[in-house]
Amino acid sequence: MNEPLTIYSKPGCVQCTATMRALDSAGIAYRVIDLTTDAAALDRLKSDGYLQAPVIESAGDIWTGFRPDKIEGVIRMLDETGGQA
Template identity: 55%
Template sequence: MHITIYSKPNCPQCAATKRAFDRLGAPYTVVDITTDPVALATLQEAGFRQAPVVFVDSDFWTGYRPDRIRDVARRLQTVSSASGVLA
């Protein structure tokens, strides 16, 4: 599972999203949109207007979404169970 969080500094929703993924132990990549103008422009052209923007494989959402993060946790648990790894 590949997780990318497009974030910016001093963003409470961004911080909450990263903390939630940290609690899951899920590895993720952070792209700071204040220092990556190409990423910012790409997100804006795609219609995104708030941070964070979270991509999990082919799924995506904006803002702090505990419901979507719980879905990722379930998917991670299913993958761990299927591979015989204890979660």
């Protein structure tokens, strides 16, 4: 998998920007889905109970908000697996 993370984001979201900057600094690839333009993704996340952005999916884990602890966990997992999620 080239992009181990999917970030569901929206414009002007401070926590979204912080998450993407932390991932960029760590050299971690990710895919961004803009919730203001993808109604199906927004509906799915809302139906799953997620009410704030960002929502991040990573190798079976999902979390919301800027979570440096979760990002560190992704970095460790990628280091242990040689970059394979």
